Amino acid sequence: MDRDIVTPLLITFNEIQNIERTLAKLDWARRIVVIDSGSTDGTLEILAKDPRIDVVHRPFDSFAEQCNFGLTHIRTDWVLSLDADYELSDQFVSDLSGLAPTPEDTGYKAAFVYRIHGHALRGTLYPPRTVLYRVGAARYENEGHGHRIRLQGRVSNLKGVIYHDDRKPLSRWLASQLKYAAREAAHLLETPRERLGRVDRIRLMGWPAPILVLGYVLLAKGAILDGKAGWFYAFQRLLAEVLLALELLDRRLSALTRSGSVKG
DSSP states (O other): GGGGGGGEEEESOTTTTTTTHHHHHTTOOEEEEEEESSOOOHHHHHHHHOOOEEEEEEEOHHHHHHHHHHHHOOOSSEEEEEEEEEEEEEHHHHHHHHHOTTTTTTEEEEEEEEEEEEEEEEEOOOOOEEEEGGGGGGEEEEEETEEEEOOOSSEEEEEEEEEOOOOOOOHHHHHHHHHHHHHHHHHHHHGGGGGHHHHHHHHHHHHHHHOOOHIIIIIIGGGGGHHHHHHHHHHHHHHHHHHHHHHHHHHHHHHHHHHHHHHH
């Protein structure tokens, strides 16, 4: 694949701790599109130094709409959709040139290596994502606190991995998790149970998920062998599930209170 037909697309908001590492692996790109939702920490000043980067400002409403808006600013047939805490591996960059997509190929999915302050973990809960795809065949949809891409056609797996390494302050992570928990709880409660997968059904119960996720991350994913970084990640996942369980419980208790008031 000719790299000139691929445009990286980044979604940013105050990514001063991450953005330079992400951009360092995009030196092959002729043009980079960034959708920023109001950065004030120096991210925009870094982006302004690179003449290849077109920054478009848009207030954030949802990940899906932010990405769909970004796609309208892509001029090439293919887009490489990245978060601002992603870092392409050398293998990934090398593999781009070797791709030979047929008309039936609409996208490529990459696996991730999760890093905590540069320390690569043996395994995480972060799933593979479709990151490289034809612009005309793509549409994002919100799902819980995240987003999912819809593609028509064949999606293949890439050999090269992408590193996920978010070095923003813990306070920023915690604030985000509070918002994510509210969105995820609404998604779980509003989706018919038969449409939920096994994991989401467990999460909907509330109390089992925090207990199970801690053991799963430490033992099944091997985080216990990753030292302090592994424990940090395990505690992050534990806290995220605790916040979701609390949000679900709070909504259920509030509903019971309202119901009791009506009956009274």
